[in-house]
Amino acid sequence: MxxxxxxxxxxxxxxxxxxRLSGKALRLYDALGLxxxxxxDPQSGYRxxxxxxxERAQRISxxxxxxxxxxxxxxxxxxxxxxxxxxxxxxxxxxxxLHRDKRSLVQYLEQALEKKEIxxxxxxxxxxxxxxxxxxxxxVYVDKLPxxxxxxxxxxxxxxxxxxxxxxxxxxxxxxxxxxxxxxGPVEVCVPFTGTLEPVGEVRVRVExxxxxxxxxxxxxxxxxxxxxxxxxAVAAWMLERGRKCTLGSREVYWGDWDxxxxxxPAFDIAYPF
Amino acid sequence: MxxxxxxxxxxxxxxxxxxRLSGKALRLYDALGLxxxxxxDPQSGYRxxxxxxxERAQRISxxxxxxxxxxxxxxxxxxxxxxxxxxxxxxxxxxxxLHRDKRSLVQYLEQALEKKEIxxxxxxxxxxxxxxxxxxxxxVYVDKLPxxxxxxxxxxxxxxxxxxxxxxxxxxxxxxxxxxxxxxGPVEVCVPFTGTLEPVGEVRVRVExxxxxxxxxxxxxxxxxxxxxxxxxAVAAWMLERGRKCTLGSREVYWGDWDxxxxxxPAFDIAYPF
DNA sequence: TTGCTCCTCACGTCACGTGAGGTGGC
DNA sequence: TTGCTCCTCACGTCACGTGAGGTGGC
Numbered sequence: 001m002x003x004x005x006x007x008x009x010x011x012x013x014x015x016x017x018x019x020r021l022s023g024k025a026l027r028l029y030d031a032l033g034l035x036x037x038x039x040x041d042p043q044s045g046y047r048x049x050x051x052x053x054x055e056r057a058q059r060i061s062x063x064x065x066x067x068x069x070x071x072x073x074x075x076x077x078x079x080x081x082x083x084x085x086x087x088x089x090x091x092x093x094x095x096x097x098l099h100r101d102k103r104s105l106v107q108y109l110e111q112a113l114e115k116k117e118i119x120x121x122x123x124x125x126x127x128x129x130x131x132x133x134x135x136x137x138x139x140v141y142v143d144k145l146p147x148x149x150x151x152x153x154x155x156x157x158x159x160x161x162x163x164x165x166x167x168x169x170x171x172x173x174x175x176x177x178x179x180x181x182x183x184x185g186p187v188e189v190c191v192p193f194t195g196t197l198e199p200v201g202e203v204r205v206r207v208e209x210x211x212x213x214x215x216x217x218x219x220x221x222x223x224x225x226x227x228x229x230x231x232x233x234a235v236a237a238w239m240l241e242r243g244r245k246c247t248l249g250s251r252e253v254y255w256g257d258w259d260x261x262x263x264x265x266p267a268f269d270i271a272y273p274f
Numbered sequence: 275m276x277x278x279x280x281x282x283x284x285x286x287x288x289x290x291x292x293x294r295l296s297g298k299a300l301r302l303y304d305a306l307g308l309x310x311x312x313x314x315d316p317q318s319g320y321r322x323x324x325x326x327x328x329e330r331a332q333r334i335s336x337x338x339x340x341x342x343x344x345x346x347x348x349x350x351x352x353x354x355x356x357x358x359x360x361x362x363x364x365x366x367x368x369x370x371x372l373h374r375d376k377r378s379l380v381q382y383l384e385q386a387l388e389k390k391e392i393x394x395x396x397x398x399x400x401x402x403x404x405x406x407x408x409x410x411x412x413x414v415y416v417d418k419l420p421x422x423x424x425x426x427x428x429x430x431x432x433x434x435x436x437x438x439x440x441x442x443x444x445x446x447x448x449x450x451x452x453x454x455x456x457x458x459g460p461v462e463v464c465v466p467f468t469g470t471l472e473p474v475g476e477v478r479v480r481v482e483x484x485x486x487x488x489x490x491x492x493x494x495x496x497x498x499x500x501x502x503x504x505x506x507x508a509v510a511a512w513m514l515e516r517g518r519k520c521t522l523g524s525r526e527v528y529w530g531d532w533d534x535x536x537x538x539x540p541a542f543d544i545a546y547p548f
Numbered sequence: 549t550t551g552c553t554c555c556t557c558a559c560g561t562c563a564c565g566t567g568a569g570g571t572g573g574c
Numbered sequence: 575t576t577g578c579t580c581c582t583c584a585c586g587t588c589a590c591g592t593g594a595g596g597t598g599g600c
Contacts, residue, residue, distance in 0.1 A: 008517060013553070020452060023554090024590055044598050045555050051514050058507075062383050065454075066376050070589075085387040092380045099373055102340050106366045109336050113359040178294060180339075233332075240325050243282065287579070297580090298564055318572050319581050344563075 009038060009048035019057035026057075034074050035060060063088075066095070097143055098181055108226030112233075121216040121234035128273075130210040131169060134160060136202045137188040142180045145187065146224075149173055152189035152202075159203050160193055168194040170255040172271075174248070188249070211248060214238055215271035220256065221263035231270045244274040283313060283322035293331035300331075308348050309334060337362075340369070371417055372455055382500030386507075395490040395508035402547075404484040405443060405466040408434060410476045411450075413458040420498075423447055426463035426476075433477050434467055442468040444529040446545075448522070462523075485522060488512055489545035494530065495537035505544045518548040 016023050029035035030047065035056055037047035049057075056077065063073045068091055076087045136152040153171060160167055169192035176186045190208065199205050218231050232250070239246065256267035290297050303309035304321065309330060311321035323331075330351065337347045342365055350361045410426040427445060434441055443466035450460045464482065473479050492505050506524070513520060530541035 011553075022590075024592085027556095028590070041598090046598080047554085054514065059383070059386070062379055064589085065379060066383075081387060081389045085384050088380065088383055088387060095376070102369070105336055105339060106362065109333070109340075109362055110359050112333070113355060113362060115355045240328065285579075296564075298566085301582095302564070315572090320572080321580085338563085 009050055012037075012047045012049070015049040015053070015057070019054055020061050021057055029060065029070075032070060032074070034070060034077075066091070101142070101181055104226050105229075108229045111226065111230070121231060123214055123216050123235055123238040125212055125214050127212055128208075128210060131192040131208055132194070132197075133190040133192050133206060133208045134197055135188050135190045135204050135206065137176075137186050137204065138202075139184040139186050140179065141182075141184045145179055148187065149189055153191070155201075156189065156191045156203055159200055160191065160197065163197050165193050165195045165197050168192050170253060172251050172253040174251045176249040209248070211273040213251075213271040213273045214244065215253070215269040217266045217269050219263065220258070220261045220265055220267035223268070228270075235270055235272050239272055239274060244272075246272045246274060248273040283324055286311075286321045286323070289323040289327070289331070293328055294335050295331055303334065303344075306344060306348070308344060308351075340365070375416070375455055378500050379503075382503045385500065385504070395505060397488055397490050397509055397512040399486055399488050401486055402482075402484060405482055406468070406471075407464040407466050407480060407482045408471055409462050409464045409478050409480065411460050411462040411478065412476075413460050414453065415456075415458045416454045419453055419461065422461065423463055427465070429475075430463065430465045430477055433474055434465065434471065437471050439467050439469045439471050442466045444527055446525050446527040448525045450523045483522070485547040487525075487545040487547045488518065489527070489543040491540045491543050493537065494532070494535045494539055494541035497542070502544075509544055509546050513546055513548060518546075520546045520548055522547040 010018070012023055012026055015021075016026060019026075021029075026035065026047070030037060035053065038050035038053060039048040040046070041048070059077065060073055063076065064070075068076070072091065076084050076091075079087055134156050136156060138148060138152070140148045156171075157167065171189070171191045174188040174190060176188060177183055179185050179187060192208075197205050214235050216231055216235050218227065222228050222231065235250075251271050251273075253269040253271055254267070255269065256265070258267065261267050284292070286297055286300055289295075290300060293300075295303075300309065300321070304311060309327065312324035312327060313322040314320070315322070333351065334347055337350065338344075342350070346365065350358050350365075353361055408430050410430060412422060412426070414422045430445075431441065445463070445465045448462040448464060450462060451457055453459050453461060466482070471479050488509050490505055490509050492501065496502050496505065509524075525545050525547075527543040527545055528541070529543065530539070532541065535541050
């Protein structure tokens with residue numbers, strides 16, 4: 001037994017090899033308060049770690065292998081048992097979601113690189129007159145997008161019904177910004193109507209200006225696959241060739257009776273106003 | 275038409291929004307030669323991009339979303355069509371492999387965090403006398419590990435047979451360093467023997483010193499699951515409690531007749547010499 | 549006393565983001 | 575001429591890796 005410090009403390013080198021954490025990492029975790037040595041010699045500054053600290057160190061090492069950021073690791077390790085496990089699950093769900101997105105991006109890119117002249121999209125243009133629209137706009141990431149569209153659509157139609165107002169055209173969704181894991185739109189769900197409607201709650205009323213748009217029709221099943229990107233690309237390429245510049249947000253026009261359509265049936269348009 | 279530069283070139287801002295690449299990113303890609311503007315005004319330094327550059331920009335953007343490093347993107351984009359697609363596939367296979375590894379790590383961590391006192395390992399010790407071993411040592415990452423062990427085991431036994439020498443004990447594999455995606459051992463496949471054997475090719479002959487070792491017995495199916503880590507952890511924890519320090523590399527002792535065993539049957543030991 | 553380990557800066561890496569301060573084009 | 579866009583540094587971010595130069599412990 002030793003007076004100044006317990007017997008079985010180890011120097012950083014030994015703790016490093018045992019925990020599979022580099023010396024630099026250990027010093028950083030010390031500085032951040034994530035993993036402080038059991039004892040630090042005030043004279044020399046030498047760090048001494050206890051065997052009991054190995055478990056925490058191991059866990060940090062594993063969580064870093066999962067690429068969890070250090071602040072999040074710190075939070076997680078403050079939770080006890082079951083709660084920590086839940087936090088890990090939540091994190092992992094996020095990682096899995098990102099991974100799935102990447103996987104479908106790869107699918108798309110594969111085809112684009114192969115130049116297998118992708119499904120051939122038929123691009124047309126049309127004139128869309130000015131119309132009044134009831135809309136709900138929100139910032140959502142891609143994972144919440146289907147749920148949001150569903151919900152917003154329902155709310156708007158309910159609002160129209162409650163006011164005895166007629167929908168006068170097919171609903172559409174405007175993307176005012178990119179929507180993926182890192183970008184959250186905004187996204188605006190729109191239903192054209194005639195008559196007079198008071199804005200209620202989240203539901204806004206505004207005029208969507210008249211415009212030309214280039215569009216292509218997509219099958220229902222394309223709504224969540226690499227096909228969708230091809231569609232956007234095809235319309236964008238068409239615009240580019242003709243020197244058209246997109247003036248309003250790109251949109252998806254849901255003219256089909258969604259729930260009754262088979263996956264292979266044409267169901268909606270991708271459109272770029274110009 | 276303009277004398278100094280073609281008509282439809284865009285400034286960086288427009289190219290940025292169209293390609294979904296930030297201005298900073300575009301300037302970086304320019305500096306790296308990954309995506310150089312079609313024209314740079316020598317007076318002002320203004321960058322002008324052509325519409326035709328959008329495709330390359332888009333692809334870079336997508337590949338970056340897949341977290342492919344810039345030098346690798348540069349290589350890939352130098353390949354034409356099908357080759358580029360193959361390169362993407364190769365990259366994606368790597369990503370998928372890493373992801374699978376992480377997934378099993380999560381499995382393991384879940385249990386460890388829950389403190390569901392993991393399967394309970396029975397740790398024992400034994401004395402292993404000095405023995406001569408024929409070995410093949412190599413640096414391999416975890417993905418090549420099973421193939422390497424299989425091959426090396428085969429080669430060593432073939433060598434013993436050719437020399438009329440008897441194997442005198444069960445084969446084992448020593449891990450002189452961590453083996454995962456980032457670390458490649460070294461790994462040494464060992465077969466004990468008696469008699470005299472000349473080293474041939476990759477096969478070395480050496481003496482494995484006598485030692486005590488702590489070990490636990492694992493089922494065959496544990497060989498590639500989170501269970502394996504629990505086993506290592508359990509033995510390491512046992513050593514720690516008793517203040518034993520690991521003196522030689524950790525090892526897996528394959529005493530079972532591997533091919534004839536069912537997944538649920540005990541098949542090998544995890545051992546730490548001390 | 550000799551090495552060896554440890555210490556603290558400081559700078560590098562990767563792919564950008566975020567201003568500061570200044571010039572150029574319509 | 576006024577803004578607006580563009581330019582080039584320079585520094586920050588994240589989680590470390592890699593020395594440089596110096597001290598402490600056995």
